[in-house]
Amino acid sequence: MKFLIVEDEIRIREGIRRLLPKLDPENEIAGEAENGERGLALIQKLRPDVIITDVRMPVMDGLAMLEAAYREGCAAKAIVLSAYSEFEYARSALRLGVTEYLLKPINLADFSCAIERVKQEMERDRKDRPEKIGGLDQVLRNILNGDMELEDEVLDYLKQRFGINRTSAIALLVTYFEEWTEKNRADFLRKIKMILMERPGILYCIQEDEKQREIRLLLYNYRENDNMKRWIQGHFLRENEKVHGAAMGWTEVEDIRLLRENYEAVQQYLEWTIPMGDDVIISYPEILNIQTELCVYPLDIEEQMKAAVCAGDQEKTKKCLKRFQRYFQDKKLYSPQNIKDCYARFCWNMIHFLKEAGSLSDEDIDQRELLDLITRAKTWQGLEDAVTELLRERKDTRNPIDNLNVRRAVAMIHEFYRTGITLDEIAARLGITPEYLGTQFHQEMGINFSAYVRKFRIEKAKKLLLGTDMKLYEIAAQAGYMDAKYFSRVFKAETGMLPAEYRKTHK
Structure with a gap:
């Protein structure tokens, strides 16, 4: 056992120093101090097993020193010496968890018994240690999560219980799933266990973290x-063994104290699966040597996407999206952050465009959540999920129209808006009076018939202004206005700017 003696009376301090080795040759004097302040510094530096301290000392007393030491996580046993028998001292010592409290002058028999009781208590703690520290899975999990410091006690436990020395080689394979499902989890665990069966003598630990x-x-x-890295890569990178929608990272350490640091680095660099593809296991620290090129944003593809959306061409929209994704998968290597920035810009511009075109509202999509999806992505699937979420939100989420006459009237407006269809014409087709249809339309839609037709035409014009290079008179005709000047006046009344200004501002 390592002892620290904190006593301001040099005669008592020297007597304890000479006595301890006589009681047990394995007793080691780690250090001595003449006051609590110096004692606290030595506790932090030497980490003794047992502290023998006086109570009343200059600068800082013994109980204050112990309280400060225990607050900082000290686990040493303590024997308190005092020339005072006041109950308050004893109570304070017990509150701190002091193991023994002895009165001066020290009786040799009492001191010897106190040392023996401390030794027995330490032995009980040692036997209880596996239960307190946990099994190997829990220890390694706590190390990786930063919940356990690799103190000598833990290192000794790992060595004695599992044969893991401080300098033992440890390899870590981290597999991140963009979508955590029971099937993905079960399939991957089955695959790992089948691979491990090839080397029955290998020691391993598998951890799941949902x-x-x-x-x-x-x-x-x-x-x-053994070349563990090559062995793992040989299995997981075969064409029929690839784990799609997952990012895999690898690191090896020869000092268990570096395990958490390397694990955090692997987590950080898993996103390199995006530019490097799912046929690579990201290896740290080798990934630090990768050289990349600057990615130029594909503005032409964005413009084509806008045109496809305006035209309502779903097939062309899908092709543009595929082309956008393939743009980053050519022979050049871009950084994942560069690619994510491009995806974020694409989504932001498309959201702005869809809102201006009237196809999307603030309630339809959470922009912060979309950015979070892009930021968290570690594979192509993660980035594609973000864009898919944007496109999914483009579905019409307006409240359904309950009134059959109004529903049919709206359908006719959407079909014949270019020809200048009127309330009278639609009412005649429905076999009801214009007054009755106008009243029902306003009650159901919250807007009168002519205002709805005007707003619908202007929304169509917005899409054409932003998504095409058509001339102003062509857009006017497409929106149902034969006179381009009249169209410009109506457009300004509705939006606050002329069509040309709107196109220049938002395109």
């Missing part, structure tokens, strides 16, 4: 020439 969407495989105490 919150992080990760499955972690830790391999340890293997031989240097």
Whole structure:
């Protein structure tokens, strides 16, 4: 046991120093101090097993020193010496969890018994240690999550219980799933266990973390020439063995104290699966040597997408989206952050365009959530999910029209708006009076017939202004206005700017 003696009376301090080795040759004097302040500094530096301290000392007393030490996480046993028998001192010592409280002058028999009781208590703690620290899975999980410091006690436990020395080789394979499902989890675990069966002597630990969407495989105490990385890559990178929609990272350490640091680095660099593809396991620290090129945003593809959306051409829209995705998968290597910036810009511009075109409202999509999807993505699937979410939100979410006459009237407006269809014409087709239809329309839609037709035409014109290069008179005709000047006046009354100004501002 390592002892620290904190006592301001040099005669008592020297007596304890000479006595301890006589009681047990394995008793080691780690250090001595003449006051609590110096004692606290030595506790932090030497980390003794047992602290023998006086109560009343200059600068800082013994109980204040112990309280400060225990507050900082000190686990040492303490024997308190005092020339005072006041109950308040004893009570304070017990509150701190002091193991023994002895009165001066020290009786040799009492001191010897106190040391023996401390030794027995430490032995009980040692036996209880596996239960307190946990099994290997829990220890490694706590290390990776930053919930456990690798103090000597933990290192000794790993060595004695599992044969893992501080310098043992440990390999870590981290697999992140964009979509955590029971099927993905079960299939991957089955695959890992089948691979491990090839090497029955290998020592390993498998961890699942649903919150992080990760499955972690830790391999340890293997031989240097086993080449674990090549063995793992050989299995997971075969065409029929690839894990789609997942990012895989690898690191190896020869000092367990670096395990958490390397794990956090692997998590950070998993997004390199995006530019490098799912046929690569991201290896740290090798990934630090990768050289990339600057990616130029494909503005032409964005313009084609806008035109396809304006035309309502779903097939062309899908093709533009595929082309946008393939743009980043050519022979050049771009950084994942560069690619994500382009995706964010594309989504932001499309949201702005769709809102201006009247196809999207603020309630239809959460822009912050969309940006979060892009930021979190570690695979192409993650980025594609973000764009799919944007396109999915473009579905018409307006309240359904309950009134059959109004529903049929709206359908006719959408079909014949270019020809200048009137309320009278629609009422005649429905076999009801214009007055009755006008009243029902206003009650159901919250807007009168002519205002609805005007707004619908202007929304169509907006899409054409932003998504095409058509001339103004052509857009006017497409929106149902034969006179381009009259169209411009109506457009300004509705939007606050002329068509040309609107196109220049928003395109």
